[in-house]
Amino acid sequence: MEDLKIGVYVCNCGTNIAKVVDCDATIESASRLPGVAIARPYKYMCSNPGQEMIVADIREHGLNRVVVAACSPRMHEPTFRKALQQAGVNPYFLEMANIREQCSWVHEDGAVATEKAKALVKAAVLRVARHEPLERRSVDMCPDLLVIGGGIAGMTAALDLADAGSKIYLVERADHLGGNLARVDLTAPYLDSARDMLTDRMTRVVEHPNISLLLNSEVERLEGFVGNFQATIATKARNGNAADQVATVDVGSVVVCTGYKEFDASRITHYGYGKLPNVITSFEFEKMLREGGVETKEGKAPQYVAIIHCVGSRNLEFHAYCSRVCCMTALKYAHEVKSAVPGAYVSDIYIDMHAFGKGHEDFYRRSSEVKTLFLMYAKDDYPVIRRADAKDDCEMLIEVNESLSGETIEIPADMVILMVGMEARDDWADVAHLVNISGDKDGWFIESHPKLDPVATTTDGIYIAGACQAPKDIPDSVAQARAAAARILGRIAKGKLEIDAVFAEVDEDKCSGCRMCNELCPYTAIEFDAEKKRSHIISALCKACGACVAACPSGAIAARHFTDAQIFAQIEGVLA
Amino acid sequence: MADKKLQIAIYWGAACGGCDVSILDTNEFILDVDALCDVRLWPLAADGKYKDVEAMADGELDVTIMHGAVRNSENEHMAKLLRQKSKIFVAYGSCAYMGGIPGLANLVPREEIFARAYLDNPSIEPGNRTVPLSETTVNGHDLEIPKFYDRVYKLDQVVDVDYYVPGCPPQPDQCKAAILALVGALTGTAEAPPKGAVVGAFDRALCDDCQRTKTEKKIKRFYRPWQIMQDPDTCLMEQGILCAGSATRSGCGVRCPNSGIPCRGCYGPAPNVLDQGAKLLSAVSSIIDSKDPQEIDQILEGLPDFTSFANRYGVPASLLQRSHRQ
Numbered sequence: 001m002e003d004l005k006i007g008v009y010v011c012n013c014g015t016n017i018a019k020v021v022d023c024d025a026t027i028e029s030a031s032r033l034p035g036v037a038i039a040r041p042y043k044y045m046c047s048n049p050g051q052e053m054i055v056a057d058i059r060e061h062g063l064n065r066v067v068v069a070a071c072s073p074r075m076h077e078p079t080f081r082k083a084l085q086q087a088g089v090n091p092y093f094l095e096m097a098n099i100r101e102q103c104s105w106v107h108e109d110g111a112v113a114t115e116k117a118k119a120l121v122k123a124a125v126l127r128v129a130r131h132e133p134l135e136r137r138s139v140d141m142c143p144d145l146l147v148i149g150g151g152i153a154g155m156t157a158a159l160d161l162a163d164a165g166s167k168i169y170l171v172e173r174a175d176h177l178g179g180n181l182a183r184v185d186l187t188a189p190y191l192d193s194a195r196d197m198l199t200d201r202m203t204r205v206v207e208h209p210n211i212s213l214l215l216n217s218e219v220e221r222l223e224g225f226v227g228n229f230q231a232t233i234a235t236k237a238r239n240g241n242a243a244d245q246v247a248t249v250d251v252g253s254v255v256v257c258t259g260y261k262e263f264d265a266s267r268i269t270h271y272g273y274g275k276l277p278n279v280i281t282s283f284e285f286e287k288m289l290r291e292g293g294v295e296t297k298e299g300k301a302p303q304y305v306a307i308i309h310c311v312g313s314r315n316l317e318f319h320a321y322c323s324r325v326c327c328m329t330a331l332k333y334a335h336e337v338k339s340a341v342p343g344a345y346v347s348d349i350y351i352d353m354h355a356f357g358k359g360h361e362d363f364y365r366r367s368s369e370v371k372t373l374f375l376m377y378a379k380d381d382y383p384v385i386r387r388a389d390a391k392d393d394c395e396m397l398i399e400v401n402e403s404l405s406g407e408t409i410e411i412p413a414d415m416v417i418l419m420v421g422m423e424a425r426d427d428w429a430d431v432a433h434l435v436n437i438s439g440d441k442d443g444w445f446i447e448s449h450p451k452l453d454p455v456a457t458t459t460d461g462i463y464i465a466g467a468c469q470a471p472k473d474i475p476d477s478v479a480q481a482r483a484a485a486a487r488i489l490g491r492i493a494k495g496k497l498e499i500d501a502v503f504a505e506v507d508e509d510k511c512s513g514c515r516m517c518n519e520l521c522p523y524t525a526i527e528f529d530a531e532k533k534r535s536h537i538i539s540a541l542c543k544a545c546g547a548c549v550a551a552c553p554s555g556a557i558a559a560r561h562f563t564d565a566q567i568f569a570q571i572e573g574v575l576a
Numbered sequence: 577m578a579d580k581k582l583q584i585a586i587y588w589g590a591a592c593g594g595c596d597v598s599i600l601d602t603n604e605f606i607l608d609v610d611a612l613c614d615v616r617l618w619p620l621a622a623d624g625k626y627k628d629v630e631a632m633a634d635g636e637l638d639v640t641i642m643h644g645a646v647r648n649s650e651n652e653h654m655a656k657l658l659r660q661k662s663k664i665f666v667a668y669g670s671c672a673y674m675g676g677i678p679g680l681a682n683l684v685p686r687e688e689i690f691a692r693a694y695l696d697n698p699s700i701e702p703g704n705r706t707v708p709l710s711e712t713t714v715n716g717h718d719l720e721i722p723k724f725y726d727r728v729y730k731l732d733q734v735v736d737v738d739y740y741v742p743g744c745p746p747q748p749d750q751c752k753a754a755i756l757a758l759v760g761a762l763t764g765t766a767e768a769p770p771k772g773a774v775v776g777a778f779d780r781a782l783c784d785d786c787q788r789t790k791t792e793k794k795i796k797r798f799y800r801p802w803q804i805m806q807d808p809d810t811c812l813m814e815q816g817i818l819c820a821g822s823a824t825r826s827g828c829g830v831r832c833p834n835s836g837i838p839c840r841g842c843y844g845p846a847p848n849v850l851d852q853g854a855k856l857l858s859a860v861s862s863i864i865d866s867k868d869p870q871e872i873d874q875i876l877e878g879l880p881d882f883t884s885f886a887n888r889y890g891v892p893a894s895l896l897q898r899s900h901r902q
Contacts, residue, residue, distance in 0.1 A: 507848065509779075509780070510780065510781070510846070510847060510848045511784075512780060512781035512782070512783035512784035512821075512822060512826075512846070513783060513784060513790060514781070514783040514790060514811075514813075514821070514822040515790045515791060515792055515793060515811075516793055516813075516822055516859050516862065516863060517862075518792040518793070519792045519793065519794060519863070520862055520863075533784075547862070550858045550862065551858055551859050551862035551863075552855075552859070553781070553822035553823035553846070553849070553855045553856060553858075553859035554780075554781035554783070554822055554823060554846040554847075554848060554849060554855075555845075555846060555847075555848030555849040555850070555855065556781075556848060564850060
């Protein structure tokens with residue numbers, strides 16, 4: 001191997017680092033470390049002049065390793081890798097020492113922080129000396145897709161991708177498309193018909209030459225990795241005696257759009273749902289609207305309609321989160337009740353009115369103007385519903401501790417609509433397991449980054465859209481579906497997938513086939529070859545988390561760029 | 577030497593003597609050894625005194641096979657002396673190779689060992705406060721016994737070792753193979769193994785040779801071998817019986833697992849493993865099938881004294897080498 005020529009660059013980060021860490025002393029200490037050819041400070045290493053300094057030094061001094069002591073590698077490792085690459089040095093011959101987050105930001109004592117910075121730089125220098133050149137690789141990207149769920153999100157994603165020329169397998173468990181939206185009458189805030197919105201899309205999906213619509217179907221198994229999945233889909237036979245049809249298709253990406261289910265109102269006993277005949281859920285009311293008549297169980301037009309918000313939502317006992325669509329849907333009901341039963345009184349019993357969407361605040365104002373009685377109740381101080389006496393001219397009486405007035409108010413009701421919130425489907429964990437993604441504590445699928453990467457997941461090639469990710473309304477579901485489609489199209493356009501050079505590998509000579517690692521991989525990158533009795537890692541799936549490396553009892557698994565020699569060198573540097 | 581026989585010595589440090597027996601367990605092969613070699617020192621089976629060894633020229637011995645760990649000053653002195661007199665120095669058995677069972681003493685300080693052995697032991701006569709000292713005077717005579725060190729060392733922490741033969745004790749077939757390899761190397765009939773090689777064992781982990789069926793592992797409860805009716809065909813670890821095979825070098829012939837006893841790791845770390853105990857710790861913790869801290873604690877209760885299990889034969893050979901509790 002050629003002689004080591006390490007360049008060490010200590011970033012001041014303006015004053016972020018320099019105000020606590022003595023950068024000159026750190027440079028001085030680094031310059032005496034073995035293999036260090038040059039050690040320099042700079043005000044902002046990540047700036048263009050900072051990067052150019054590295055490039056120029058590599059060219060002028062023939063540096064073959066670089067240590068940048070600056071911020072977290074999460075922040076700027078890609079930046080400096082690019083600089084090395086630009087100068088013709090393998091980008092993996094870089095190591096960063098985090099003297100900002102791990103030093104200047106967390107210590108006040110400058111002398112101690114400086115000693116720590118020196119130790120971190122020494123660790124990086126000893127480590128970088130043991131770095132090996134690594135090459136990124138590329139694999140083919142299959143342009144075809146699997147979309148799971150035929151609701152508004154699934155249909156939207158499928159249509160966008162099919163229009164772009166991809167072959168889509170749209171798998172829907174039910175015998176029809178539309179999902180929960182197919183159960184809705186009008187939509188807030190513009191009172192457009194859900195049916196009209198859906199019919200157009202459903203027709204296009206059915207007729208699209210690039211979409212294979214598989215109703216009554218479920219994905220049984222998904223194998224492979226990004227760009228190269230194999231999905232096994234079972235379609236229920238129409239005739240009960242016939243066997244299910246099972247097909248395996250090749251796809252490059254998967255969009256999960258499995259939606260939500262409504263909260264079961266009978267779990268809240270206070271409201272008498274299931275006992276009082278005219279206490280109904282919002283979905284039951286939608287059904288009534290779609291069928292064209294608002295009436296009580298007794299067949300009468302209700303004179304008093306009460307709407308109760310946050311049923312199962314914003315409540316620690318059930319779901320702490322806000323279901324996001326119920327407030328506007330409730331206002332929509334106020335309009336729909338008034339148009340179905342002119343002269344009816346509507347009471348809207350809410351905790352907070354969440355009207356954050358486009359046009360929602362206007363809708364709220366318009367609803368106030370149609371003489372809806374708004375009553376505010378405090379979280380966990382449930383309104384109490386009881387049957388009215390014969391002398392009253394209504395079916396039920398609702399007692400509300402009204403927060404704004406501070407008074408207990410009793411209001412009449414012939415019909416009570418419970419605004420049931422959204423919750424994850426019962427089988428969310430099975431779906432998550434099937435496609436190897438995770439759900440949060442409420443069962444909503446977890447996106448790759450809550451702000452910056454809302455449609456990708458931690459498994460490359462698996463995307464999520466619609467309410468399966470979190471409660472959301474139609475515009476948000478559609479936006480997310482189209483975003484997923486755009487993300488996928490971007491990758492299809494490239495034709496090839498770049499795979500990071502850092503991944504774990506099994507040394508087949510040392511693997512004993514003990515299978516300790518098989519269940520550990522969060523990305524299902526490990527497969528077992530029963531014939532050879534050896535475990536194998538699909539490098540395209542591996543994210544280099546290291547779980548299997550640590551677990552492998554025979555030391556047969558090693559992660560590139562995180563070898564024992566590199567880690568021990570780093571530890572030695574910190575301890576020295 | 578006129579008859580050109582190989583000059584050998586077999587000696588022991590902190591050991592139980594089982595390694596000597598394993599050499600004798602090669603049965604009639606020992607006669608071949610005798611035909612090939614002059615045994616210049618073997619306290620268990622032949623003769624030889626310190627002064628005989630001291631009188632030898634440096635390198636006069638072709639091979640010294642030393643078993644046992646270094647626990648006291650006599651062990652160290654003899655290891656160094658024999659090293660000086662030998663062309664090839666072999667660490668034989670788990671104690672010489674890794675510290676072995678005596679190495680478990682590194683989990684406690686010397687004072688605690690002495691207190692337990694000489695002061696707080698139920699079999700000690702009440703009131704007896706006698707603790708051995710390395711130097712003492714009796715009736716005007718100065719007496720000396722070897723100095724008991726603060727910790728146990730594996731052989732190569734004290735002297736330069738050429739080859740290692742693992743096992744507690746090494747299996748007779750492997751002992752034979754190792755001796756033949758050395759004889760071959762010394763007589764020029766076979767290529768010498770590279771210095772530092774582990775001889776008399778394989779270059780793979782024990783699981784590779786174990787015939788029990790292995791599937792994916794998820795452990796909800798650990799069992800001691802006597803707590804469960806075991807399935808003779810399924811991986812012991814999968815049945816919750818802690819087995820060190822996955823982190824251990826093969827070469828023993830899978831004797832323990834084949835007899836329904838989990839591997840204890842006496843053949844030392846598998847070839848790529850730096851710290852056998854640490855690897856077992858990390859492997860076992862990876863397959864515990866729970867994410868609930870309380871349940872995990874409960875599952876771990878099935879693992880009494882995990883350190884002594886995972887490092888049974890190799891505390892001095894582990895990264896930490898000894899307990900560092902203050």
